[in-house]
Amino acid sequence: MNPSDGDRRAVITGLGTISCAGTDVDAYWDGLLAGGGEPVEVPMPHLNMRAKKMYLVDRAQVPAEPSHHAGAALGTGPRLAVAAAGQALADAGLEPGACGDVPVLLGVEMGNMDVQETRRSAGDPVWTPLAPTAAVVGAAIGSRAAVTSVGNACSATGYALAIALDMIRAGEAAAVLVGGAEGITRVGLGAFNRLGAADPVRCRPFARDRAGTMFGDGSAVVVLEAAGHARRRGAEPYAELAGAAWSCDAYHATAPDPSGDQIVRAMTEALADAGMSGSDIGCVIPHGTGTPLNDVVESRALHRVFGERTRELPLFSLKAMIGHTTGAAGVFACLTATLMLRHRRSPANVPIDQDPECDVWLPQDRAVPLQEPAVMVNTYAFGGNNTSFVVREFTGDAEGAP
Amino acid sequence: MSSGELAVAGLGIVAPGVSGPEDALAPAAPAPPGWFRTEVALPGRGYRRLPDASKYLLAASRLAVGDAGGRFAETPREHRGAVVAINNTGAALLEELDRTIVDKGAEELPPSSTPFGAMSSFAGRLSMEHDITGFNLTVNSPLTAGLDAIQTAVRAVAAGRARTVLVGAVEEALSPSQSSPSQSSSAQSSSAQSPANGLQAGAVVLHCEPPGEGEARYGTCRARGTFLDPAAAASDAAAVLAALVGDDPPDRIDAVLDDSAVGTAAARWLDRLTGEHGVAVVIVPSTAQAGCLVPLQRVLGLFAQEHTAPVRRGVLAASDQGTVAFAELTVAPRGAAAKGKEN
Numbered sequence: 001m002n003p004s005d006g007d008r009r010a011v012i013t014g015l016g017t018i019s020c021a022g023t024d025v026d027a028y029w030d031g032l033l034a035g036g037g038e039p040v041e042v043p044m045p046h047l048n049m050r051a052k053k054m055y056l057v058d059r060a061q062v063p064a065e066p067s068h069h070a071g072a073a074l075g076t077g078p079r080l081a082v083a084a085a086g087q088a089l090a091d092a093g094l095e096p097g098a099c100g101d102v103p104v105l106l107g108v109e110m111g112n113m114d115v116q117e118t119r120r121s122a123g124d125p126v127w128t129p130l131a132p133t134a135a136v137v138g139a140a141i142g143s144r145a146a147v148t149s150v151g152n153a154c155s156a157t158g159y160a161l162a163i164a165l166d167m168i169r170a171g172e173a174a175a176v177l178v179g180g181a182e183g184i185t186r187v188g189l190g191a192f193n194r195l196g197a198a199d200p201v202r203c204r205p206f207a208r209d210r211a212g213t214m215f216g217d218g219s220a221v222v223v224l225e226a227a228g229h230a231r232r233r234g235a236e237p238y239a240e241l242a243g244a245a246w247s248c249d250a251y252h253a254t255a256p257d258p259s260g261d262q263i264v265r266a267m268t269e270a271l272a273d274a275g276m277s278g279s280d281i282g283c284v285i286p287h288g289t290g291t292p293l294n295d296v297v298e299s300r301a302l303h304r305v306f307g308e309r310t311r312e313l314p315l316f317s318l319k320a321m322i323g324h325t326t327g328a329a330g331v332f333a334c335l336t337a338t339l340m341l342r343h344r345r346s347p348a349n350v351p352i353d354q355d356p357e358c359d360v361w362l363p364q365d366r367a368v369p370l371q372e373p374a375v376m377v378n379t380y381a382f383g384g385n386n387t388s389f390v391v392r393e394f395t396g397d398a399e400g401a402p
Numbered sequence: 403m404s405s406g407e408l409a410v411a412g413l414g415i416v417a418p419g420v421s422g423p424e425d426a427l428a429p430a431a432p433a434p435p436g437w438f439r440t441e442v443a444l445p446g447r448g449y450r451r452l453p454d455a456s457k458y459l460l461a462a463s464r465l466a467v468g469d470a471g472g473r474f475a476e477t478p479r480e481h482r483g484a485v486v487a488i489n490n491t492g493a494a495l496l497e498e499l500d501r502t503i504v505d506k507g508a509e510e511l512p513p514s515s516t517p518f519g520a521m522s523s524f525a526g527r528l529s530m531e532h533d534i535t536g537f538n539l540t541v542n543s544p545l546t547a548g549l550d551a552i553q554t555a556v557r558a559v560a561a562g563r564a565r566t567v568l569v570g571a572v573e574e575a576l577s578p579s580q581s582s583p584s585q586s587s588s589a590q591s592s593s594a595q596s597p598a599n600g601l602q603a604g605a606v607v608l609h610c611e612p613p614g615e616g617e618a619r620y621g622t623c624r625a626r627g628t629f630l631d632p633a634a635a636a637s638d639a640a641a642v643l644a645a646l647v648g649d650d651p652p653d654r655i656d657a658v659l660d661d662s663a664v665g666t667a668a669a670r671w672l673d674r675l676t677g678e679h680g681v682a683v684v685i686v687p688s689t690a691q692a693g694c695l696v697p698l699q700r701v702l703g704l705f706a707q708e709h710t711a712p713v714r715r716g717v718l719a720a721s722d723q724g725t726v727a728f729a730e731l732t733v734a735p736r737g738a739a740a741k742g743k744e745n
Binding site: 046047048049050069070071072103104108109110113116117120121125127129130131132134135136138139142143144145146147148149150151152153154156159162163166167169170172186187188189190191193194195245246247248249250251252253254262265381382383384385 | 479480488489490492493496497499500501502503504506507508509511513516517519520521522523525526527529530533534535536537538539540541542543544547550553554557558560561563576579580581626627628629630631632633638641642645662663664690691721722723724725727
């Protein structure tokens with residue numbers, strides 16, 4: 001692959017996913033149209049806490065392989081990632097044996113934690129690297145390029161996608177495999193219980209009775225590729241990752257800055273990076289976790305960015321359907337935005353009794369057509385680590401190329 | 403602007419047995435009890451209840467920012483960034499939290515340390531300490547994350563996401579049960595209780611700027627990565643590592659390697675590099691549990707050495723998982739020797 005010339009817009013040419021909503025891309029979209037998954041009791045011993053449900057991949061669908069990498073036992077996260085990566089490469093028409101120069105960028109925080117916790121419960125503790133997932137995927141696809149793991153908690157894959165975008169634009173790579181994967185983590189569940197941020201019922205972002213978030217496991221992976229490279233090999237892009245921006249609240253260890261100034265800046269700069277305005281956006285996939293303050297702050301920030309149009313701008317509350325997939329949340333949203341653009345509509349949201357303080361439009365009775373062919377995604381994390389990015393229809397017209 | 407490298411204007415290190423950057427190349431020392439004193443390293447309020455690793459990082463960042471002479475504060479807050487590498491930083495804490503859940507229930511988790519169940523929280527306080535609103539990014543590839551942090555910072559600055567970046571790595575020792583050889587699922591060296599074997603503690607921070615704008619007081623650096631599949635390490639090493647290091651290697655390469663298939667293959671290739679190019683290779687023994695501190699510590703230590711003329715140095719790190727990274731440094735002339743030459 002020669003990344004050094006041609007159209008360096010970053011297009012999405014391959015998708016792969018496995019989650020409670022579906023174990024391939026078509027099943028996932030059908031699953032979202034059907035209202036997503038349902039939370040279940042987490043199959044982990046010693047779950048001594050009040051809220052103990054997650055949105056989980058059907059355990060029978062979790063791949064058994066690879067069971068080990070470099071001698072280390074692997075949990076569900078790395079195995080789900082390998083499965084989703086294989087789907088994405090096949091979808092893009094890239095053979096695993098031809099991926100030697102494809103970098104791997106995965107957002108993974110607690111990737112292998114379930115191995116350690118399960119063994120600890122069994123009285124047979126083991127140390128493993130916490131984040132081997134990117135290396136496991138690198139080995140699975142035969143990459144000889146850079147393999148990087150980003151660990152920015154719930155915004156990890158927002159950052160990973162932006163890094164990949166920068167790599168494509170700079171000519172550093174012609175195609176990058178970008179994704180995220182998380183499994184079950186007892187300590188993560190327990191910590192959110194202790195912080196009063198775990199909803200025992202379901203994930204209910206923007207609902208009047210929301211009581212925190214609820215985690216989900218799974219993996220989503222996309223192939224991000226230079227448009228010129230995709231064109232030369234005859235690949236048909238789904239969409240373009242048109243712009244991305246980062247910011248940091250510098251405010252509190254866990255709580256968002258109530259002013260929302262930095263998340264407004266991330267959204268505004270992502271639009272500017274894409275050369276777009278708020279009126280060009282047809283839907284927003286918010287970070288929307290179900291934690292009380294986050295949803296209010298994000299709702300108000302959306303008003304500052306989109307103004308009066310906010311009440312007519314559909315939001316798709318993805319976490320209500322697949323749970324909060326933490327490190328993988330950003331790439332799940334990217335994949336979902338891509339499918340929305342492909343199908344020209346946003347699925348109906350899970351019905352909620354909406355909090356009036358969250359004055360945003362969550363269409364609940366039907367799927368709505370996208371009025372504009374672009375979707376904004378927000379991802380936020382502990383420490384006020386924010387990313388926003390824009391996925392838009394790819395026209396093939398090179399005028400927008402940076 | 404994009405030059406593919408960053409200038410290093412400040413250095414900060416906090417590690418047992420290390421008094422400053424000039425000691426950073428010394429063999430790692432075990433961490434004696436009380437080696438880090440919060441009231442000395444972080445005078446002021448609000449630090450006592452932080453996990454030690456978070457304190458190490460804050461202390462090293464203060465040293466680096468101070469060493470750069472206040473240049474960080476001169477950068478607008480939205481143009482300040484941080485990239486922090488972690489591996490085992492939260493491992494002992496996670497075990498402690500999990501054992502509390504198992505034995506007593508989640509209600510008994512300590513409120514002060516529970517937020518650090520999210521691994522990026524260790525770097526989170528850095529933003530508040532230095533008013534960083536550009537970005538605060540955590541990277542966590544096994545062993546190589548510290549060098550990945552350099553590459554990530556270079557790329558972010560080139561893309562206009564920040565102008566000044568703190569590049570750091572922080573580790574905390576594994577618990578005794580985690581660092582026992584019988585608890586590791588992967589390759590071990592025989593030196594089970596050496597600091598390289600999961601007992602690393604401390605932090606290093608480099609204050610970095612674009613070379614055109616900044617004061618390259620210590621020199622400039624860049625980094626890149628590759629992947630060497632552990633299952634094919636012996637056969638693939640030459641091609642993969644030659645492409646990584648390039649055909650004009652630096653005069654000296656410090657290589658952080660364990661005795662895994664990847665580390666062994668890398669050591670053999672470096673032997674050949676010595677023979678063919680005369681490169682001085684310094685092997686820094688590591689293990690599968692080592693964490694990401696030492697590679698960035700070598701970078702810092704090499705920058706801290708004094709020379710009369712610019713010298714080229716390299717740091718290579720290869721994990722048993724297959725991640726491999728290489729940092730290239732151009733160390734600026736500095737110190738009494740350089741002044742003597744000028745005179």
